Amino acid sequence: MIHRVASRRIGPTPHVPLPPEPLELDACYRYCEATARARHHNFPVASLFAPSKFKKHIFALYAFARAADDFADQPEFNGRRSVELDRWEQRLEACYYGEAPDHPVFVALADTVNKFELPITPFRQLLAGFRLDLEQRRMGTSGDLRNYAELAAAPIGQLMLYMTGNRDINMMRFAEELSCGLAYASFWQDIAEDLDRDRIYVPADELRFFGVTEADLFARRETPEIAAMVRFGVARTRAILEKSRPLVDRVGSSFAIEVALVWHGGMRILEKIDDLGAAILHKRPQLNSVDKAQAVTRALAWRGESIGPRLRRRLLSAL
Numbered sequence: 421m422i423h424r425v426a427s428r429r430i431g432p433t434p435h436v437p438l439p440p441e442p443l444e445l446d447a448c449y450r451y452c453e454a455t456a457r458a459r460h461h462n463f464p465v466a467s468l469f470a471p472s473k474f475k476k477h478i479f480a481l482y483a484f485a486r487a488a489d490d491f492a493d494q495p496e497f498n499g500r501r502s503v504e505l506d507r508w509e510q511r512l513e514a515c516y517y518g519e520a521p522d523h524p525v526f527v528a529l530a531d532t533v534n535k536f537e538l539p540i541t542p543f544r545q546l547l548a549g550f551r552l553d554l555e556q557r558r559m560g561t562s563g564d565l566r567n568y569a570e571l572a573a574a575p576i577g578q579l580m581l582y583m584t585g586n587r588d589i590n591m592m593r594f595a596e597e598l599s600c601g602l603a604y605a606s607f608w609q610d611i612a613e614d615l616d617r618d619r620i621y622v623p624a625d626e627l628r629f630f631g632v633t634e635a636d637l638f639a640r641r642e643t644p645e646i647a648a649m650v651r652f653g654v655a656r657t658r659a660i661l662e663k664s665r666p667l668v669d670r671v672g673s674s675f676a677i678e679v680a681l682v683w684h685g686g687m688r689i690l691e692k693i694d695d696l697g698a699a700i701l702h703k704r705p706q707l708n709s710v711d712k713a714q715a716v717t718r719a720l721a722w723r724g725e726s727i728g729p730r731l732r733r734r735l736l737s738a739l
Contacts, residue, residue, distance in 0.1 A: 439524050445531060448524035449476040452483035455525075469677035469719075469727075474583060477535070480528040481579055484512075485546055487525060492550040493617070501554055509547050516540050536583045542575030549573070559623040565604075568621075570596065573603035584672055594667035598679070601660035602686045608653055608693045612640070612701050622649065642698035654694045661686055673726035680719035688715055 436454045439447035456465045456479050465482050491497050491504040511523060515530040532538065549572025559565045577595030581587075607614070607621040614621060615637055627633065630649040637646075661683060668680045685707060692705035707715070720727075 443521070443524055443527045445527060448527035449479065449531075451524040452476070452479040452528050455479070455483045455486060469681060471674045474674070476528070477532040477583060478580075480525070480532045481576065483525045484508075484529050484543070485576060488547055488550050492553040502551070505547060505551055505554075509544070512540065512543050512547070532583075536585075538579060538582050542578050542582075545571050545575045549575075553619070557617075557619045559621055561625050562623045565607075565621060565623050566600065569600040569603040573599040575599075580675070581671075584675060586672070591667060591670065594664050594670075597660055598664035598667055598683065598686075601657055601664060602682065604653070604657040604660060605686050605689050605693070608650065608657070608700060609689060609705055611637075612704060615640075615701075622653070626652070637701065640701040642701065644698075646701070647697040650697050650700055651694065654690050658687070658690055661690075668722060673723075676723035676726035677719050680722045681715055684715040684718045684722075685712070 436451060436458055439451050453476065465478065470478060488505060488508050491501050491508065497504055511521065511526045512529075515521065515526055515533055521527045521530050549568060552568055552571065556564075556568070559568065574596040577599035578592055581591055581595050611621070620634065620637065622632075622637075626649065630652070631645045632643070632649055636643060664683065668676070668683050671679050688711050689705060689707060692707075692711075693700055696703060696705060
């Protein structure tokens with residue numbers, strides 16, 4: 421499962437070579453996979469537990485969102501961010517009108533959209549969320565932050581459910597909570613990096629409540645007030661993830677372990693953020709191999725009954 425900020429950039433943007441023309445479908449899917457694997461991820465993007473038949477389609481969704489997020493964030497697009505996002509949306513619309521794609525992401529995405537009958541609305545919502553990054557560098561209230569996450573993160577969870585054939589409105593709501601919770605976790609995880617971009621996702625009303633100023637954040641002051649604000653942010657994010665628990669309990673066996681793994685990964689990164697407190701302004705927490713192994717163990721304990729014989733053989737062969 422993927423979401424808007426699960427894999428924020430660390431260091432230079434990795435460049436994946438475009439496949440040669442004419443754009444052949446399998447080569448375009450490989451390009452999308454390479455785009456995903458070129459990034460550092462705290463949360464899995466088509467892990468070992470994702471069904472093989474879905475993996476290339478997950479990579480296509482990820483590559484679409486990753487490129488659009490880069491247009492909004494990365495320095496090489498300064499001065500042309502809006503133009504690039506507009507062009508990306510035009511290519512998206514062309515997929516739905518049956519026009520021949522001219523970019524490998526959209527060759528793969530068009531195939532994915534047609535195979536699973538994915539609606540265009542979640543894709544448009546994602547782009548609307550990325551455009552907000554161009555217009556809004558501060559969040560006035562917690563409601564503003566939630567609205568942003570519902571645009572820039574929640575559609576990914578919805579698209580994943582659509583791929584499984586699930587259109588249940590309650591499941592969509594649980595997927596929204598999971599996506600938004602992971603987005604909130606990433607806001608805290610990347611707070612120092614966002615300050616370097618003059619962007620603050622902590623709502624202004626919460627800054628005032630805890631007696632924290634923007635100057636405190638930019639000066640990287642490790643104060644008790646900032647520590648209290650971080651604790652509150654972690655507690656709120658945990659509550660959001662708890663609201664998504666029914667998704668893990670009810671999602672079909674194909675994605676049960678994958679979703680449980682993402683959920684536990686989110687909870688673990690929150691523990692690390694909580695442990696850092698105000699030091700989050702100087703150190704970006706990441707999941708190490710021990711953390712990831714712990715998340716796998718807990719995911720298997722939660723939904724291990726969903727593992728079929730094929731995956732069991734693959735796991736045994738990997739030991």
